[in-house]
Amino acid sequence: MQKIIIFLFVAIIGTVLVSCENTDNGKDEVESASEESREFYQLKIYSFNSEDQVKATDNYLKDSYLPALKEQGINDVGVFKLRTEKEDTIQKTYVLVPFSDLDQFINLEANLSKSENYLSTGKAYINASHDKPPYHRIESILLRAFSDMPIMQASKLDGPRSERIYELRSYESSTEKYYKNKVDMFNEGGEIKLFDRLEFNAVFYAEVISGGKMPNLMYMTTFSDQQSRDEHWKAFGEAPEWKELIAMKKYENNMSHIDIFSLYPTAYSDY
Numbered sequence: 001m002q003k004i005i006i007f008l009f010v011a012i013i014g015t016v017l018v019s020c021e022n023t024d025n026g027k028d029e030v031e032s033a034s035e036e037s038r039e040f041y042q043l044k045i046y047s048f049n050s051e052d053q054v055k056a057t058d059n060y061l062k063d064s065y066l067p068a069l070k071e072q073g074i075n076d077v078g079v080f081k082l083r084t085e086k087e088d089t090i091q092k093t094y095v096l097v098p099f100s101d102l103d104q105f106i107n108l109e110a111n112l113s114k115s116e117n118y119l120s121t122g123k124a125y126i127n128a129s130h131d132k133p134p135y136h137r138i139e140s141i142l143l144r145a146f147s148d149m150p151i152m153q154a155s156k157l158d159g160p161r162s163e164r165i166y167e168l169r170s171y172e173s174s175t176e177k178y179y180k181n182k183v184d185m186f187n188e189g190g191e192i193k194l195f196d197r198l199e200f201n202a203v204f205y206a207e208v209i210s211g212g213k214m215p216n217l218m219y220m221t222t223f224s225d226q227q228s229r230d231e232h233w234k235a236f237g238e239a240p241e242w243k244e245l246i247a248m249k250k251y252e253n254n255m256s257h258i259d260i261f262s263l264y265p266t267a268y269s270d271y
Contacts, residue, residue: 059124
């Protein structure tokens with residue numbers, strides 16, 4: 001009888017251990033799938049010295065670049081204008097392009113150069129002379145989506161585009177360690193979940209993997225107008241989850257600088 005009891009005990013323990021192992025393996029598989037599905041983004045920021053440059057680049061983006069990206073299977077491309085203030089003298093256009101993997105990003109230019117339609121419709125921009133360039137400079141930032149939002153969600157706002165606020169934020173940290181801590185605050189800390197609960201209509205949250213202000217992260221939230229934007233941020237600041245987060249000692253001092261850019265979508269932007 002004692003042998004039977006011991007045998008049953010061992011069998012039960014074995015079953016429990018196998019069950020735990022299967023659960024852990026399942027969790028690992030889910031986390032691995034989420035990691036692999038994380039998109040890459042390129043944020044191209046055009047700066048201009050004249051209205052002619054703005055027009056030339058708009059025509060290129062609308063008639064050549066975006067259609068060519070769609071030929072490559074790249075959709076949900078955002079094109080935004082910066083809301084300028086009185087003191088602003090440089091006009092800018094922001095282009096946000098999603099990529100399913102890094103190879104798609106690396107091979108894009110080579111693939112575009114093989115497209116006859118792209119070369120034809122974009123020839124004025126592509127073949128611009130050295131003394132009449134279609135822009136002043138292009139800044140390029142490469143990003144990778146956060147694990148808690150691995151896929152871009154194009155904004156579904158349908159109000160007047162000129163009134164919308166697409167808020168692009170860049171958070172810098174003093175060191176890589178503090179930066180990783182801020183990323184953790186978004187993911188494990190629940191900051192993304194709070195944005196979701198309050199319906200901030202986020203387009204993406206991402207780590208900057210190549211840029212001029214590293215270490216930093218960037219994200220974009222969208223609102224129907226300025227009043228909606230202000231009301232959402234007021235609710236965020238008053239949320240119990242946020243007050244609990246900022247009271248945690250482990251999240252202290254994880255940001256050293258914030259840039260906030262107020263944008264609106266062009267008529268030809270995908271969203």
